[in-house]
Amino acid sequence: MYYLIISLLFLFTLNSSALAEENLFNSYAAIKEETIRVKDEAGDFLTTPVDTDHYGLVGTLAVVGATGLTYVFDKNIRDEVQSTKSKTLDKITDVGSFIGEPLLHIGIAGTVYVGALLAESPKYQETGLMLGEALFLADASTLILKESIGRERPFIGGDKGRFNPFQFKADSDSLPSMHAASSFAMASVLATTSEKFYVKLLYYSAATFVGFSRIYQDKHWASDIVLAAAIGELSGRVVTNYHATHARVAIAPMLSGNSTGLALVGHW
Template sequence: MGNVFQGVGFAYSRPLYWQGDDFIKLGGVAAVTGGLLFVDGDIRDIARDTKDDVPEILLDYGYYAGAPQNNYGAMGAVYLTGLFTKNEKLRRTGVLLISSATATGFLQQLTKSLAGRARPGKELGRNHFKPFGGSAGYRSFPSGHAVLTFTNAHVIAKQFKNPWVKAGIYTVGVIPGLSRIYDDQHWASDVFLSWAMSYFMVEAIDLYLDRKYAEKYNQTPKKTSLDFSFSMQHIGVSYTF
């Protein structure tokens, strides 16, 4: 738990150390979020028109997968499995899951309270904000379900090298966020910002955990060799990496 809370603090302190490229990334996220704000209403209309075509199981999965109690139960199981099997990589993954979810979860709760954006279902429009609105109807920006599930997806995807496996994991990870748009609980800009928050929080805490754990997923020793071969017919050079 010490690593969990220190990882959260480390992630929150990163803006103090940002440099040029980091501000470019921040600008990119702000630009895309702002762009989506202008078309939130159009995206909502498309979602409402096509909702009947979406399998109900996907909408149900999106709701239950993003529930905090389900997330923390699964994340705790990952850490305990690593603890009892003495698998340091699995323990590190568990800590990364818990600390990233905690960091993003607290930040999104604070942000949605400060912003007080009305949910689509309140029929007040995409530009209606009531800071410190308090009621659930004014807690749209960003999405808690999207934050938690994409955080998990990004952490788990980092365990694999195969791009197809990664793509599958990310696909599953974005379903809850999309389902919240179809359920008329969040705007598209809410969901995108949630995904961006999750990504950067995981990356920051993963950097911190490099200092705490000797072993890391996908960490294999690099073996390089340079060999020469000679014969009457050829001269060869072989470089293995």
């Protein structure tokens, strides 16, 4: 959140021509457009898992199967991971838990968006929007599931099958992991905007490391992470697909040498 506050301070104190264009901070039309987009993306997020035309239902069944299979071995995985405890891993996984903090991700999305406005970069402005939208879908859906399912965290009693739905307690909101869902949503968006395989691998490796860190710290069961990863990936794909299929194209004046004319300008 600190990063978001700093970004907003820059936005309102810096005198830059980049801020003259319509954006979420100075235009009702831009806010309205963003609201409609998020609403449409939320609809896609809800319908994609049951979509039979594009294998959405197949993906859902695969996620359910993977989560269920992991659930069977949750206690074994927990015991195995806890047996690797060391001071070095304690410090490393503290970093993993920190970089998976959902509020930090929101701050990063805001920083990317504001920085792109200042740098007059439509590409990264769009990236900032996509990150924010994907995080909204992932965090909101995860929060609803957490409180509805009410799974007890492993460090409480070590019983993987203890559920306390709608108790709204921090100790009973293990499934799914918001740290992991948020991290995979970020990874999905950033990987889509990158053309290099090793960069994509880096993003997903970081998200996976966050998931491992949460298991290592005994905050989550392994199946919490599996479901969260699927939610994050779905959020990222829904958002990037929506932006790809709703790219805006406009006609703008063009000056080239001694010639003038019109050009098609795309905004992604």
